[in-house]
Amino acid sequence: MTRYKLTIAYDGAKFHGFQRQNELRTVQGVLEKALAKMTKGQHVDVIGSGRTDAGVHAFGQVIHFDYPGNMPAENMLKAVNSLMPLDVIVKQSEIVDENFHARFGVKKKTYEYRVDCGHYTDPFKRFYTGHYPYTFKVEPIQVAIKDLLGTHDFTSFAASGGVIEDKVRTIYDAKVEYRADQNELVFQFTGNGFLYNMVRILVATLLEIGNGRRDEHDLLRLFEVKDRQEARGTAPASGLYLKEVFY
């Protein structure tokens, strides 16, 4: 058996998320189906760095799996790509030792979130951005986003129903820029881990700060109150991209 680490990109619009789910079309599902074809029927378990929800995209999701035989990494890339649908692509392939684990080995992750700021929904962006057609200023968001840096309890920013007890995470980098040519706000967050829906809740809250409906330093208050009801909104899946995973 040889362990392969693959970096993949996918357009999440037509997937029911990353994780395998019986009859539904998922990223893990199409990968495992392709690998089973290559092994002539033997199941190969694909491990991802983490799940992504339905509609969420990836520029750089990382997976690993153990494959019978020892095909060169470049051949594995070509073989898997030849069996992928057009909305998934393998970008990099390497052979790793058995200590590498796509999920447990994650040191940090970077997520991007794109928000279209146009008055109307742009037909070309409906699957690839969130949409905020209200007035906002970028400066308060830029001030607020710096409050994320460091280690905080993100209880207010975790979807209810999660089973994870420890809601403390460390954010290493967080920034936002307005791209005039696209009329988009682009957020980027790098941290040691992210709770379920955390990025999407953060974006919704930051947009309310930009709109003037919340104080510039409301994130600090939300860290304190530890109450999901106080953060309210969740930005849609369509704007979210898993950009890079670091080991």
Next chain:
Amino acid sequence: MTRYKLTIAYDGAKFHGFQRQNELRTVQGVLEKALAKMTKGQHVDVIGSGRTDAGVHAFGQVIHFDYPGNMPAENMLKAVNSLMPLDVIVKQSEIVDENFHARFGVKKKTYEYRVDCGHYTDPFKRFYTGHYPYTFKVEPIQVAIKDLLGTHDFTSFAASGGVIEDKVRTIYDAKVEYRADQNELVFQFTGNGFLYNMVRILVATLLEIGNGRRDEHDLLRLFEVKDRQEARGTAPASGLYLKEVFY
């Protein structure tokens, strides 16, 4: 009756083209359905500046129609948009006099064609670009494209089966640029009219010139021979955008 001129954008990926076709989902079809809802069942005939094929997009398609009553132009825009699916948007609306005709009044049109030059198919571009994974140089294409300027017989560049006798068209502007940040070649053509598949055949031929498989001035030869077999390829619909229509 009041005549309205609307400028619309659409993502053509999920449409069977512009033109109404019984049960199939078309742009004209969804527009006429919306207008019939607004008139409580009365059919309103929508006239476009021209058809676009299945998969072809528009940033600025123009339509006109005669509507009972005299709603302000801005209300028409809002009313139609409230009934549009997310892949169509009305960008502008104006009231015009009965001499305006979206098809017969066209003076010139601009088409854009986007080609992704990546080695593999980009999951995010599969519906929005053509794809040319082969080597090419931009300079020969830039030289060749200037041969299009002026008035020529485009018989070699018209899909066979067309019923139009006169294949002479005038091109006012034609250019190409390589956008490094997107790894895309972007073509733009402005002319007084375009034959069926003409832009897509021109792009396929220009790419062969960039690849060195044709002489830099092969377009001049193709104008002379008037033979569709000599131009061969047709770039896919996914890269084509009707950008602007001039009256």
